[in-house]
Amino acid sequence: MEYFAIIISAIFVNNILLAQFLGICPFLGVSNKISTATGMSGAVCFVITLATLVTYLINQYLLVPFGLEFLQTIAFILVIASLVQIVEIVLKKISPSLYQALGIFLPLITTNCAVLGVAITVVTKEFTFGGTAHMLNLGQAMVYALATSVGYGIAMILFAGLREHLAGNEVPKPFRGLPIALITVSMMAMAFLGFSGMV
Amino acid sequence: MVLCLTLVCLVCAAVLGGMYALTYEPIRKANENILKASIGAVLPEGVEIGALESVSSDGGTFEYYPAVKDGEAVAYAVKSTAIGFGGPLSLMVGVLKDGTVFNTSVLSCTETPGLGAKCQESGSHFRTQFQGFGADKVLKVTKDGGDVDAITASTITSRAYALAVSNAVAVAKYLAGSAEAVDTASGASVPEEKKGEE
Amino acid sequence: MGKKMSLILDGFVKNNPTFVLVLGMCPTLATTTSAINGLEMGLATLFVLVLSNIAISLLAPIVPDKVHIPVYIVVIATFVTVLQLVMQAYTPGAYTTLGLFIPLIVVNCIVLGRAEAFANKNGVLDSALDGLGVGLGFTLSLTVIGIIREILGSGSVFGWKFIPGDGILAFVMAPGAFLVLGYLMVLFNKYLKK
Numbered sequence: 001m002e003y004f005a006i007i008i009s010a011i012f013v014n015n016i017l018l019a020q021f022l023g024i025c026p027f028l029g030v031s032n033k034i035s036t037a038t039g040m041s042g043a044v045c046f047v048i049t050l051a052t053l054v055t056y057l058i059n060q061y062l063l064v065p066f067g068l069e070f071l072q073t074i075a076f077i078l079v080i081a082s083l084v085q086i087v088e089i090v091l092k093k094i095s096p097s098l099y100q101a102l103g104i105f106l107p108l109i110t111t112n113c114a115v116l117g118v119a120i121t122v123v124t125k126e127f128t129f130g131g132t133a134h135m136l137n138l139g140q141a142m143v144y145a146l147a148t149s150v151g152y153g154i155a156m157i158l159f160a161g162l163r164e165h166l167a168g169n170e171v172p173k174p175f176r177g178l179p180i181a182l183i184t185v186s187m188m189a190m191a192f193l194g195f196s197g198m199v
Numbered sequence: 200m201v202l203c204l205t206l207v208c209l210v211c212a213a214v215l216g217g218m219y220a221l222t223y224e225p226i227r228k229a230n231e232n233i234l235k236a237s238i239g240a241v242l243p244e245g246v247e248i249g250a251l252e253s254v255s256s257d258g259g260t261f262e263y264y265p266a267v268k269d270g271e272a273v274a275y276a277v278k279s280t281a282i283g284f285g286g287p288l289s290l291m292v293g294v295l296k297d298g299t300v301f302n303t304s305v306l307s308c309t310e311t312p313g314l315g316a317k318c319q320e321s322g323s324h325f326r327t328q329f330q331g332f333g334a335d336k337v338l339k340v341t342k343d344g345g346d347v348d349a350i351t352a353s354t355i356t357s358r359a360y361a362l363a364v365s366n367a368v369a370v371a372k373y374l375a376g377s378a379e380a381v382d383t384a385s386g387a388s389v390p391e392e393k394k395g396e397e
Numbered sequence: 398m399g400k401k402m403s404l405i406l407d408g409f410v411k412n413n414p415t416f417v418l419v420l421g422m423c424p425t426l427a428t429t430t431s432a433i434n435g436l437e438m439g440l441a442t443l444f445v446l447v448l449s450n451i452a453i454s455l456l457a458p459i460v461p462d463k464v465h466i467p468v469y470i471v472v473i474a475t476f477v478t479v480l481q482l483v484m485q486a487y488t489p490g491a492y493t494t495l496g497l498f499i500p501l502i503v504v505n506c507i508v509l510g511r512a513e514a515f516a517n518k519n520g521v522l523d524s525a526l527d528g529l530g531v532g533l534g535f536t537l538s539l540t541v542i543g544i545i546r547e548i549l550g551s552g553s554v555f556g557w558k559f560i561p562g563d564g565i566l567a568f569v570m571a572p573g574a575f576l577v578l579g580y581l582m583v584l585f586n587k588y589l590k591k
Contacts, residue, residue, distance in 0.1 A: 019571050021427035025506055028422065070219055070482060073500040074211075074474035081470055110470075113423050113504040120500055126287050133280065133287040174587040178419060182579030189572040200461045207456070207468050211475040218479045225486035233489060307493070312430045313550055313569035351563065 003143050006127065010147035012195040016114055017155040018188060023114030027156055028181060030105070032167070037160035041153030043102040045146070047087065047109050048118050051080045052145035055119040056138060076119050081110045118148055159188060238276045241293030241302040242266045246273060254370060261370045266293075274301060275374055277367035283359035285309040288318070290360065292367035296375045298334035303364055315356030325350050325357065329364060338365035401526055408530030415538035415578075416585040420506040424498045425539060426574040432555045435543025437491045438498060439536025441480060443529070445502050448476045450516040450528035457517035469512050470503070477503045507535060545577050 016022050023044070030036045055076045063069055088106045091099040109115060122141040126133040136144060162184055171180050238248055246266040253262045259280075266274040273296055280289045286309035293301035303326065310316045318325060328348060332338070339345025340357050349357035414420050421442070428438040452472050460468050481499055484492040492499065502508065511531055516524040547553055550568035552560030567573045 021423050021571070021574070022501075024422035024426060025420070028419070070478065071215065073478050073481065073503055074215070074471070077470060077474050077503050078467075081467065111504045111506055111509060113501045116504050117423075117497060117501060120497060124497075128282045128286050133282065174583045179579045179582040179586065182575045182582065186572045186575035186579060189570075189575055190567065193567075193570065193572065200464055203460055204464050204467065207460075207471055211471050214475055215478055218482050222482040222486040226482070229486055229489045311570065313564065313566045352566075 002140065006140060006144050007147040010144055011151035011154065012192065015151045015155055015192050015195075016118070016148050017152055018185070018192045020117070022117040023112050023152060026105075026108055026112050027159070028178060029108075031156060031160040031163055031181075034157060034160045034164060037156045038153075039101050040105045040108075041149075041156045043105040043109060044112065044114060044152055045149035046102070047080075047084060047106075048115050048149040048152075049142065049145050050087070051083055051115050052119055052122055052141060053138075054079055054083060056122060056141050059123045060138075072120060072123070073116075076116055080115050080119065084110050114149075114152060118145055155188070155192075159185060162188070237291045237304045237306055238264055238293075240304045241276050241291050242274055243293075243295075243301060248276070254374065256370070256373075261366070263370060263374070265374075272296070272374070275371045277370045278306065279363040279367040279370070281359040281363040281366070283308070283310050284315050284353070284355045285311055288356065288359045288363060290363045290367070292364050294368050294371035296371075298368055298372050298375070298377065300329050300332040300364060300368060303329045303360075310353070310356050315350065315353040317350050317353065318356055318360050323350075324348065325360075332364070334368075338362075338368065401523075404523060404526040405530035405533070408527070408532070408534035409537060410534075410589055412531060412534065413538060413585075414507045414531055414535045415542075416582055416589075418507070418510070420510055421535065422578075423501065424505065425542065426571075426578060428495055428498050429539055429543040429546055429574060429577075430569050431547040431551070431553075432540055432543040434494055435539035435541075436536065437488075438495055439532070439539040441484070441491075441495065441499060442502055442505060442507065442535055443532030444480055445473065445476045446508055446511060446532040446535075447525055447528035448479075449473045449508055450511055450524040451521055452476070453512045453516040454519060454521050454524035465517070469509060473508050473512070474503050507531065542574075542577055542581065545581070546573055549573070549577075 010016075014020055017024065017027055026040055026044075030040045058075060058079060059069075059072065063071060063075060068075075084106055088099075091102065091106075122136050122144055127136055127140075127144075128134075134140075163181060166180060166184065175183075235248075242248070243266070246268045249265040249267050249272075251262055251264055253260050255261075261277055261279060263275050263277040265272045266276065274293055276291055276293050278289065279292055280287050282288070288308050288310065289306040291304045291306055293303070295301055304321070305319045308316060308319055310318065317323060320326065325348065332346075337345040338347060338361050340347045340349040340354060340361055342349065342354060343358070345361065347357065347361045408414070410417075412418060415422075415425055424438050424442070429435040449469075449472055453469055456468065456472065457465075477500060480502070481492070484499065511528060515527045519527070544554055546568045547555075548560075550564045550566060550573060552558055552562060552564040565573075568577065
């Protein structure tokens with residue numbers, strides 16, 4: 001039950017892009033085509049889940065026991081940056097086809113604030129399910145990370161679909177490019193507001 | 200290359216360690232001041248605030264600070280948390296010995312800005328109605344048959360606020376000896392059939 | 398002197414981080430629910446931007462090319478942590494309101510972007526001024542967006558309420574953030590961009 005609440009909340013109610021505003025830069029940058037949006041979503045999904053696992057363990061077993069929570073920011077960003085590098089190298093060796101699909105997005109992910117945002121959120125925020133507030137345990141944190149990145153993918157691919165249609169239309173000149181995209185996202189965010197109160 | 204990275208990291212570590220040591224005391228003081236201010240705001244003037252104590256019940260563990268006047272506890276500042284719309288809503292509630300609410304203050308709140316977050320505006324009707332809220336009235340929103348006027352369009356936040364205050368009053372009554380046990384409801388601030396409002 | 402001045406002024410219009418470079422969108426959208434929040438976020442970023450620009454312009458000549466990105470990230474993360482500690486100590490209120498978006502300054506593309514594009518090939522003073530200019534431009538944009546959202550959403554400016562009633566709530570919530578930024582960009586494109 002609690003997993004269900006976490007999943008619904010992370011995908012729809014508190015959608016990372018449309019309600020929490022994390023990872024907006026790549027969202028606006030690579031959402032011109034559905035194919036690139038899918039590739040980016042896949043890469044983000046992979047890195048967020050992996051990074052959350054590693055940072056959660058580092059926080060739990062390294063930072064907290066030594067009272068070094070104030071180093072969270074710097075420790076997490078270094079872990080994420082090196083993790084992205086390792087993933088890139090490993091992927092290149094093991095699965096060249098997957099590397100072809102995700103490779104070009106990987107360097108962009110280090111500075112995607114969604115990754116650092118989720119990593120910090122799972123170790124600092126109290127979540128509410130079943131009527132009380134909890135800190136997440138490892139299993140819940142992993143489910144949250146996975147669900148959040150699925151939510152990222154859903155919003156990204158939906159938006160890319162809208163944007164492909166937008167490209168064929170006569171848009172007034174000052175609106176062309178990002179402004180009309182932002183106004184479209186606003187409508188999407190409005191639609192996602194409808195999910196609030198569900199969990 | 201390695202040397203350079205090591206050097207940079209060493210310098211950064213030194214800077215951070217130094218800053219941590221420098222700000223340790225101010226941060227502790229700042230947190231203490233916030234807590235003191237929130238306790239002071241919910242208790243009558245001229246009382247001495249005792250040390251932190253805690254009491255357990257079915258609804259969870261409650262931390263409280265007794266307010267002492269002439270060697271006798273006259274009121275309690277109880278820390279009470281309920282689940283609002285956006286997450287936990289944490290309050291400091293000052294309750295007099297007879298179960299009357301003296302005042303309330305918000306410790307932390309993650310409610311929607313413009314809606315539930317209005318519970319943080321200390322001068323609003325929603326907040327002032329709790330001052331002197333007597334034991335004869337019911338700490339529930341009017342929709343649920345109580346005497347608390349909810350914030351417009353924020354029933355769930357108002358319900359959580361009322362529940363947190365009500366739990367705090369129950370704790371204070373127990374501490375004052377007028378109740379046998381702590382009669383608190385657990386965090387479920389939303390009755391099942393009413394989910395999905397707001 | 399004119400050149401130094403233009404370094405700062407460039408940040409407002411020509412290199413405006415929000416409307417021209419379109420960097421740092423996450424804090425821009427998330428923290429501008431009110432004018433004061435936008436201003437605080439802008440100033441926090443300004444602080445990191447100036448200090449990291451100074452440090453990186455000093456370090457650039459001695460850091461080998463291969464490791465310059467990791468070094469920059471460490472430097473920026475250090476200043477962000479310093480900022481976190483200082484804010485916790487002296488402005489705990491703002492630290493709580495801005496929450497997650499303070500540590501996220503590390504991955505704000507503006508900071509790393511200025512380090513890469515300007516600070517690593519310019520002198521200390523120029524880099525500091527560039528950081529100041531871009532930081533002020535960012536602060537200005539955030540404050541303007543905050544003011545507009547606060548007026549429409551809560552009928553007040555910097556907490557001073559001049560329109561009675563509730564305001565249009567959507568502007569305080571997520572959709573309003575995208576909408577206001579979108580329309581401001583339209584106006585910017587129409588009147589200020591050459």
